[in-house]
Amino acid sequence: MLRRTLTAILAFSLASKAAIVPPSGHVYTDIKVYHTVIDESPYLVDRTTTVVWTQGPSITFSADLPAQTDAAKA
Numbered sequence: 901m902l903r904r905t906l907t908a909i910l911a912f913s914l915a916s917k918a919a920i921v922p923p924s925g926h927v928y929t930d931i932k933v934y935h936t937v938i939d940e941s942p943y944l945v946d947r948t949t950t951v952v953w954t955q956g957p958s959i960t961f962s963a964d965l966p967a968q969t970d971a972a973k974a
Contacts, residue, residue, distance in 0.1 A: 928954075
């Protein structure tokens with residue numbers, strides 16, 4: 901009896917964990933290099949900006965959208 905109960909609990913916990921895992925998407929990385937002049941030697945340097953994002957089937961926004969005012973609606 902105890903074995904059946906433990907087996908049922910284990911099966912339920914494994915099934916619930918499998919349902920929580922989000923679908924995986926493609927991970928993209930974009931690196932931009934900026935040639936910049938600064939006030940100190942070596943005066944000409946390269947600065948970089950790295951942006952990483954995941955593309956997937958989600959329709960949610962990563963940031964809040966600006967609120968639309970009555971003036972913008974008209």
